[in-house]
Amino acid sequence: MKKQKTRVLIVDDDREIGSILYDFLSKSYDCVAVNSAADALAALASASFDLIMSDINMPQMSGLEMIPHIVSLAPESVVVMISGQRMIESAIEAMRAGAFDYITKPFELAQVDVVVRRALDHRQRLERFRSRAPHRDEMEQRLRHALDNHDFVVHYQPQVEIQSRKVTGAEALVRWADPERGLLLPNDFIPLAEETGLIVPIGISVLQTACAQARHWHDMGMTDFGVAVNVSPKQLQEDDFLHTLAQILYGTGLRPESLEIEVTETSLMQNPEAGIQTLTTLREMGVKIAIDDFGTGYSSLGYLKRLPIDSVKLDASFVKDATSDPDDAALVMAIITLAHNLRLRVIAEGIETEDQLAFLRLLRCDRGQGYFFGRPAMSDEMIFAYSNTHYEPEVGCANKPIVKNKSTAGNLAQAA
Incomplete structure (x- = not known):
C-alpha cells in the first residue's frame, strides 16, 4: 500500500507569498493554498492536513483568531504562523494558544524547510505517543x-x-x-x-x-x-x-x-x-x-x-x-x-x-x-x-x- 503524502495547508492573503511557499513546499508535500481564514476553515472541514502554515495579519479573521477553530477542527495538525516583524508579539501569543512555531517575513526558503521539517517531526512524535495511548x-x-x-x-x-x-x-x-x-x-x-x-x-x-x-x-x-x-x-x-x-x-x-x-x-x-x-x-x-x-x-x-x-x-x-x-x-x-x-x-x-x-x-x-x-x-x-x-x-x-x-x-x- 502506497504511503499517503504529507499534506500541508498554506493560508496567506498575500498571493505572492502563498505562491512562493506553495511552489517550494509542493516539491515534497501535497499542498493546498488558500487566501483567507474562511477558506482555510472550509478546507479543514473537508480534508485533513498534517501541517498548517498561516499568516497572522489577515482581514476578517486573523491567524491568531483562527487557532481555536484549528484546534477544534484539526487537533492533530501542527501549526506554524507566518509573521511580519511588527507582529512578533502576536506570533508569541499564537504559540501560547497552540501554534508550534512561527517564521518572520522576509524569509529564506532554506529556513522554511528547517522549520517545516522540525514541525512535522514534532507531529510524528506526538502521533507515536497517541498510538500508544492505551499504554x-x-x-x-x-x-x-x-x-x-x-x-x-x-x-x-x-x-x-x-x-x-x-x-x-x-x-x-x-x-x-x-x-x-x-x-x-x-x-x-x-x-x-x-x-x-x-x-x-x-x-x-x-x-x-x-x-x-x-x-x-x-x-x-x-x-x-x-x-x-x-x-x-x-x-x-x-x-x-x-x-x-x-x-x-x-x-x-x-x-x-x-x-x-x-x-x-x-x-x-x-x-x-x-x-x-x-x-x-x-x-x-x-x-x-x-x-x-x-x-x-x-x-x-x-x-x-x-x-x-x-x-x-x-x-x-x-x-x-x-x-x-x-x-x-x-x-x-x-x-x-x-x-x-x-x-x-x-x-x-x-x-x-x-x-x-x-x-x-x-x-x-x-x-x-x-x-x-x-x-x-x-x-x-x-x-x-x-x-x-x-x-x-x-x-x-x-x-x-x-x-x-x-x-x-x-x-x-x-x-x-
Missing part, C-alpha cells in the same frame, strides 16, 4: 520507576576548539538505561516526560550528574574542561530553578563559569521577558548561556541582541549541507559573522566530515561537535579524549582522530 499510563509509571531507580544515565559528546583542535568540554546527553529495552535515546521518552512534567526531575538529575562529573574532571587536572547541559522550557519556567541550580553548584563545588546552560529559542519565546530575566540572573551567577539550534527560529535576528548569552549553537541541519548547498553555506556564513559582530562564540553541531570542518575553520567558527570528533560516550572516554587526542584533518587523510597510543585508540573506538 501511556504504563509508560508514565516506567518513567517514574526509572527516576526512583536512577536508570537515567548521562553520556558526553566532546566539544572541540576548531582552530586549535583541542577538546575543551563536552555536552551532557541523557539516556534511559531501561532494564527490558536497553539504552533509549531522548526521542523515545522526552516527549512523554515533557507532557507529564517529569522532565523537571529528570533535568535536575542530569544537571546534578553533569556538574558532579565536571568537578571530578577538574580534580583530575582537567581544570579548563567545561560541561554543557540542555535545559527544557518547563525547567526554565520553574520558580525554584535558579535556587536549585545554585544548590547543585554549591554542593558539587563546580565553578559556575565551567557550566554552560543550553536553551532553545522556542523555549524563550513562550515567555520572552521572564526568560530574559532568568538568563540575566544565570549570567550574574557566572553561568554561561548558549542558544541551541540557532538559525531555525525566525525571531533570532530580532531578539539576539537582547539576550544575555555567550554562545549560539549552529543547527546541524545547516552544517550538513553547507559544503554542497550555496544557500546553507550563505546562512552559516551569515550566522557566524552576525554572532562574532555581537561578540558571541559559535558552536557548530553535527560535524561529520573533514570537508565540513575545513569549511567551518575557514569561517573562524569557534567550537564544534559531532561524530567526526566522537559519539556520545561514558564519562571515562572524555579523559582519554582530553589527555591523548587531537584532531588534525588534512586533505585525503582518514576521517578519524589521531591518537598517541594504542590503549587510547581502543577506548575511542569503544566510544564510537
Whole structure:
C-alpha cells in the first residue's frame, strides 16, 4: 500500500507569498493554498492536513483568531504562523494558544524547510505517543520507576576548539538505561516526560550528574574542561530553578563559569521577558548561556541582541549541507559573522566530515561537535579524549582522530 503524502495547508492573503511557499513546499508535500481564514476553515472541514502554515495579519479573521477553530477542527495538525516583524508579539501569543512555531517575513526558503521539517517531526512524535495511548499510563509509571531507580544515565559528546583542535568540554546527553529495552535515546521518552512534567526531575538529575562529573574532571587536572547541559522550557519556567541550580553548584563545588546552560529559542519565546530575566540572573551567577539550534527560529535576528548569552549553537541541519548547498553555506556564513559582530562564540553541531570542518575553520567558527570528533560516550572516554587526542584533518587523510597510543585508540573506538 502506497504511503499517503504529507499534506500541508498554506493560508496567506498575500498571493505572492502563498505562491512562493506553495511552489517550494509542493516539491515534497501535497499542498493546498488558500487566501483567507474562511477558506482555510472550509478546507479543514473537508480534508485533513498534517501541517498548517498561516499568516497572522489577515482581514476578517486573523491567524491568531483562527487557532481555536484549528484546534477544534484539526487537533492533530501542527501549526506554524507566518509573521511580519511588527507582529512578533502576536506570533508569541499564537504559540501560547497552540501554534508550534512561527517564521518572520522576509524569509529564506532554506529556513522554511528547517522549520517545516522540525514541525512535522514534532507531529510524528506526538502521533507515536497517541498510538500508544492505551499504554501511556504504563509508560508514565516506567518513567517514574526509572527516576526512583536512577536508570537515567548521562553520556558526553566532546566539544572541540576548531582552530586549535583541542577538546575543551563536552555536552551532557541523557539516556534511559531501561532494564527490558536497553539504552533509549531522548526521542523515545522526552516527549512523554515533557507532557507529564517529569522532565523537571529528570533535568535536575542530569544537571546534578553533569556538574558532579565536571568537578571530578577538574580534580583530575582537567581544570579548563567545561560541561554543557540542555535545559527544557518547563525547567526554565520553574520558580525554584535558579535556587536549585545554585544548590547543585554549591554542593558539587563546580565553578559556575565551567557550566554552560543550553536553551532553545522556542523555549524563550513562550515567555520572552521572564526568560530574559532568568538568563540575566544565570549570567550574574557566572553561568554561561548558549542558544541551541540557532538559525531555525525566525525571531533570532530580532531578539539576539537582547539576550544575555555567550554562545549560539549552529543547527546541524545547516552544517550538513553547507559544503554542497550555496544557500546553507550563505546562512552559516551569515550566522557566524552576525554572532562574532555581537561578540558571541559559535558552536557548530553535527560535524561529520573533514570537508565540513575545513569549511567551518575557514569561517573562524569557534567550537564544534559531532561524530567526526566522537559519539556520545561514558564519562571515562572524555579523559582519554582530553589527555591523548587531537584532531588534525588534512586533505585525503582518514576521517578519524589521531591518537598517541594504542590503549587510547581502543577506548575511542569503544566510544564510537
